[in-house]
Structures are given as C-alpha cells and as structure tokens.
Amino acid sequence: MGLFRSAAAVASINLKRWLKDARVHFVFLFMGLIVIHYLSNLTIYGLEHEKTCSIYLMPHLFISANVSVNVKKTILHLGMLILLCDAPFLTKITPYMILRSRRTAWCIGECMYILAAALIYTLFLAGISMVTVLPVAEFGNEWGSVARDAVYGKIGDVGSSAAGVEYSDLRFSSYLYRYVYPQGGQLTVMAAVWCSFSFLGLLMYVVSLASKKLLPGMCVSGFFVFLDPLINWWMPTEWAAIVSPVTWTSIDRMRSPAVYQFMTLPLAFGLYGILIVLLFVAALYVSRRTMIEVRSRK
Numbered sequence: 001m002g003l004f005r006s007a008a009a010v011a012s013i014n015l016k017r018w019l020k021d022a023r024v025h026f027v028f029l030f031m032g033l034i035v036i037h038y039l040s041n042l043t044i045y046g047l048e049h050e051k052t053c054s055i056y057l058m059p060h061l062f063i064s065a066n067v068s069v070n071v072k073k074t075i076l077h078l079g080m081l082i083l084l085c086d087a088p089f090l091t092k093i094t095p096y097m098i099l100r101s102r103r104t105a106w107c108i109g110e111c112m113y114i115l116a117a118a119l120i121y122t123l124f125l126a127g128i129s130m131v132t133v134l135p136v137a138e139f140g141n142e143w144g145s146v147a148r149d150a151v152y153g154k155i156g157d158v159g160s161s162a163a164g165v166e167y168s169d170l171r172f173s174s175y176l177y178r179y180v181y182p183q184g185g186q187l188t189v190m191a192a193v194w195c196s197f198s199f200l201g202l203l204m205y206v207v208s209l210a211s212k213k214l215l216p217g218m219c220v221s222g223f224f225v226f227l228d229p230l231i232n233w234w235m236p237t238e239w240a241a242i243v244s245p246v247t248w249t250s251i252d253r254m255r256s257p258a259v260y261q262f263m264t265l266p267l268a269f270g271l272y273g274i275l276i277v278l279l280f281v282a283a284l285y286v287s288r289r290t291m292i293e294v295r296s297r298k
Contacts, residue, residue, distance in 0.1 A: 003108070006101035010109025011116055013097070014089055024083060028121075031079040032128045035061070038072055039132040046136030046146045053146035054138045055130040056186035060147075062193060063173045064228075064250040077225045077246055080121055080197045081204070084114065087217050088209035107287035111280055114205060118197035122190055141181050143172075151177045173252040185251060188265065192249045195272035199245050200224065202279035210286045245275060 018024045038061065042053050062073045089110055098106045130137075138144035150172040176185060200221045208217030228246040248268035 003105050006105035007109035007112055010097055010101060010106055011113040013093075014110070014113040015116060023085075027079050027083045028124060031076060031125065034072075034075060034079075035125060035128045036132050039129060042146050042150075043133050043136050045149075046133075046144075051136065051145040051149070052138040053133050053136050053144040054140075054142065054182040055133055056182035057129045057133065058126050058189045058193070059176050059180065059182075059185040059251055060172055061125070061129060062189055062249045063176070063252050064247065071229055073246070073249065074225060074229055076125060077196070077200065077228075078222075080118065080200060081218060081221055081225065083117060083121060084201045084204055085214065085218055087114075087201070087205040087214065088212075089113070089205075103287055104284065107284050110205065110287075111202060111283055114201035115198050118194050118201055121197060122194045125193070126186070126190055141183050143177050143182055147172055147177060175252045180251065188251055189249060192251065192268065192272070195269070195276065196246055196249045199272065199275050199279070202276060202283065206279055206282045206286055209283070209290055212290070242271075245272065248272065 039057060045051070046053050061076065064073075094106075097109075101109065136144075136146065151174050203224075204217035204221040206217075207220045208214055211217070224244050224246050227244040231243055231247055242263050248263070248271070251265065
C-alpha cells in the first residue's frame with residue numbers, strides 16, 4: 001500500500017501541473033475545436049432536415065485513412081504526443097520526489113500518470129464528439145438517419161445543399177454502419193484508443209528517459225503515428241494492420257476472426273496488453289540506471 005500511495009502521489013503531482021501548463025490547455029482547446037469542426041456539419045445537416053445522428057461517433061473518428069484524405073486519427077494522436085512531449089517529466093522537484101518515494105514508486109507513478117493522461121484525453125475526445133451532435137442526438141443503438149445518408153451518399157442529393165459533400169467532413173464507414181452497433185463500437189474504440197495513447201506515451205517516456213533527451217522519444221512515437229496512414233496507402237492488405245499499434249484503433253480493419261482476417265480485435269487487445277506490460281518493465285529497468293542531477297542556477 002505504501003508503494004501504491006507514493007506512486008499515486010507522483011502521478012497526482014504531474015496531473016496538477018496541468019492546471020498551470022499553457023501547452024496542455026492549448027492541446028485540449030485545439031483538439032476540441034478539431035473534433036467540433038469534423039462533426040458540426042452533421043449537426044447542421046440534421047437540424048435543417050430534421051434527421052438524427054448517433055452520439056457514439058468515436059468509431060468513425062478513428063476509421064482507417066491514408067496520407068491523402070481523412071487523417072483525423074493521425075491529428076488526434078498527435079495531440080497525445082504534444083500532451084506528453086515533456087517526457088520523461090524531469091523537473092526541479094524530481095530528485096526530491098525520488099528521495100521521498102524511492103525510484104520504483106517514482107517510476108510507477110510516472111507510468112500511472114501516462115495512463116491517466118491517456119484516459120483523460122480519450123474521455124475528452126468522446127465527450128466533445130457527443131456534445132457536438134447533441135442537438136440531433138440519437139441515444140439508441142442505431143446510427144441514425146444522418147449517418148445513413150452519409151453512408152449511402154444521399155447528403156449531396158439534398159436540394160438545400162449546393163455542394164452536397166460540404167455538409168460533412170466525416171467519412172462514415174459502411175462496414176461499421178452495417179455490422180457494428182454504436183454503443184458497442186464506442187466502448188471498443190475508446191478502449192483501443194486508450195491503449196494506443198498509453199502505448200505511445202510509455203514508449204516516449206522510456207526512450208526519452210534512456211536518452212535523457214526529449215526529441216528521441218517524440219521521434220519514435222511519432223514514427224508509429226505517421227506509419228499508420230502510410231500503411232493504409234502502401235499496404236492496404238489485412239495482414240499489414242499488425243505493423244503499427246495505432247492502426248488497431250480502427251475497428252473497421254479489426255473484423256471478426258476468420259481465416260482471411262489476420263488482425264482481429266482479441267489479438268489487438270492482447271498485443272496492447274503485452275506491449276504496455278513490456279514498456280512498464282522497460283521503464284523500471286531504465287529508471288534504475290538513470291542518474292538524476294540537480295543543477296543549480298546562478
């Protein structure tokens with residue numbers, strides 16, 4: 001219990017720093033505006049034509065995309081990288097936290113902070129997407145008539161829309177519309193997105209802690225983020241989804257187990273668990289061999 005309390009205290013201190021961190025405020029503000037921009041036209045379309053849209057839109061925000069169109073998932077992942085770009089979170093009070101809590105508890109606390117930050121950011125994106133379409137919300141387990149029009153290309157046929165596709169910047173997946181229930185898809189994608197954010201944050205932390213520099217961690221994590229649209233562009237085959245954990249947040253590529261389907265949801269979550277545990281162990285190993293120095297400023 002003492003170890004857990006010390007680790008929780010370290011995580012809490014890092015989270016409290018958000019209150020005065022302009023970078024964190026900018027990330028949440030900017031990414032919130034991005035989500036609103038993506039979804040607001042669906043609300044406008046629904047209000048004008050008295051149609052409804054499901055509030056569970058996370059599966060469609062994180063559908064697979066390539067380098068030329070629909071890189072919403074990439075932008076939202078970049079928000080997570082910016083949120084944790086100060087990894088390994090070494091501040092002037094870090095040596096004193098280590099002395100008070102010991103290195104093991106300090107490292108676990110830093111990892112708990114990353115998991116908590118990933119969860120908060122995931123819940124924020126889900127909450128903003130729900131609030132944006134609230135005026136035309138469909139609370140049941142149906143995607144709604146706005147989604148139906150988007151999937152079947154009817155939005156552009158509405159007379160009051162001179163340029164039909166201007167009504168929606170959100171590309172709906174016909175597979176999700178036909179085979180996935182909104183509530184189940186929302187919970188699944190939120191869990192996958194949290195795992196993806198956690199993986200990127202822990203990877204950034206381990207690399208930056210080992211190198212004692214911020215840039216290497218950002219570069220390694222950013223590599224996996226930008227690898228996702230490249231995979232969809234260069235290698236659109238089903239087996240290629242295993243290359244980047246960021247790709248596993250797109251459940252339109254993680255279909256039910258079948259002979260022709262290499263990457264499935266159970267496999268994706270299993271791999272997420274293995275990667276996160278390995279990064280936890282790596283973080284503990286690296287933290288024990290990292291020398292923290294306090295340099296006085298004159």
